[in-house]
Amino acid sequence: MPTNKRSFPVAMMFLLGVSLPGAIGLSTTESPRLDSGVLSGSYQRIYESEFTQNMPLRNWAGATYRALTFALFNEAGPEIVIGDSDWLFTIEEFGNPAEEVAFASLVTAVRNELDSHGITLIPVVLPDKTRIYADRLPRPRSVAIETRYADVLNTLRALGFQAADLSDALAIEQAGGDTFMRTDTHWSPLGARLAAEAIADEAGIAGTGFVQFETTYDTETTFNGDLLPFVETGLWSDWVGVDRETLSRPVTVTNSSDSDLFGDQEIGIALVGTSFSARSEFNFAGYLQEATGLDLINLAVEGRGPFAPMQEALENGAINQIAPRFVIWEIPERYIHTRNLP
Structure with a gap:
């Protein structure tokens, strides 16, 4: 269950924290040439690679995204399960x-x-x-x-x-x-x-x-x-x-x-x-x-x-x-x- 360290206003701030660096990354990422292999999928991979490199404050955005999913959905990465009162369990079990x-x-x-x-x-x-x-x-x-x-x-x-x-x-x-x-x-x-x-x-x-x-x-x-x-x-x-x-x-x-x-x-x-x-x-x-x-x-x-x-x-x-x-x-x-x- 959510703890008193989580709130909807804070979560909305996190949404902005994730979207703002993403928007900056989009604006500074140049689309690759269409002859790079649109049909083969390489176009998407090239674009994703350039977007990742151009996205500012990547570590900050990653922490922000984890905080967002934790606050809103009581979830983390695929490696663990979050239980009541923030008890953490490995997915291996x-x-x-x-x-x-x-x-x-x-x-x-x-x-x-x-x-x-x-x-x-x-x-x-x-x-x-x-x-x-x-x-x-x-x-x-x-x-x-x-x-x-x-x-x-x-x-x-x-x-x-x-x-x-x-x-x-x-x-x-x-x-x-x-x-x-x-x-x-x-x-x-x-x-x-x-x-x-x-x-x-x-x-x-x-x-x-x-x-x-x-x-x-x-x-x-x-x-x-x-x-x-x-x-x-x-x-x-x-x-x-x-x-x-x-x-x-x-x-x-x-x-x-x-x-x-x-x-x-x-x-x-x-x-x-x-x-x-x-x-x-x-x-x-x-x-x-x-x-x-x-x-x-x-x-x-x-x-x-x-x-x-x-x-x-x-x-x-x-x-x-x-x-x-x-x-x-x-x-x-x-x-x-x-x-x-x-």
Whole structure:
């Protein structure tokens, strides 16, 4: 729904802001010769190219247009969906991934490889933000996507895994706060902590280690969500746009006074996954340490999805060299194609 930062008079000003540079661009664009290929369509392409080059304040006009569509229609670019109270969602969660992976076969192959080295695999599927905050969406998702998470859990359980249902842990009704960031694709520190605790409990590894960890929080600072650039309104942001969030960055450390504690300490967990695990401001790795009492090494990688980091860690021998007791494999739901599930 529109916020108090949007109004019809402001929107009309934006209309002028878009049309005026366009009119100037038209007046300064020379039409190409008609023998340039009218019938083939090259005439239009040449004219559009010259118009784009001649249009003044192109960046300003672009921001103005985004502000206009945001103010009037509560819409942005094709990459995101704007929900109630300016909650932003990636369009990736409304459909299947472009790349298909034989999910059950892949998980089974990884487990078999780790089993051969005495390592236990704990696959963890993260529910979509759109699933947890479905009440904020402007439109429903397809039935196949809505049932995907349950199908994934059923697949893992059929393979013999415990498969923690994180949709329960991240449910905002019981969390007492936001479990995902409003302007970002990722969970909040609260969501990461609740997920870590649920995973440790479900896998039976809660408090099994002997290392004491403690999490403290830095001063609250502005957080720029990764979905904000898609609704950037430039100089109009004081009137129309999405407000920034704040975040208190968590930091988990051992409170042991033994400086040599980790000199020969067994690595209990190797964490493999995506930016949900890799980005320090959400502290998923730290919360896992705190929940389990086990030392952890983080092999998660940003920007490569959940499958490539696991493949690389196995092929380069990183996991075998670390020789952890457990490998926690974090897999966001949106990377799994419904066609590969029963």
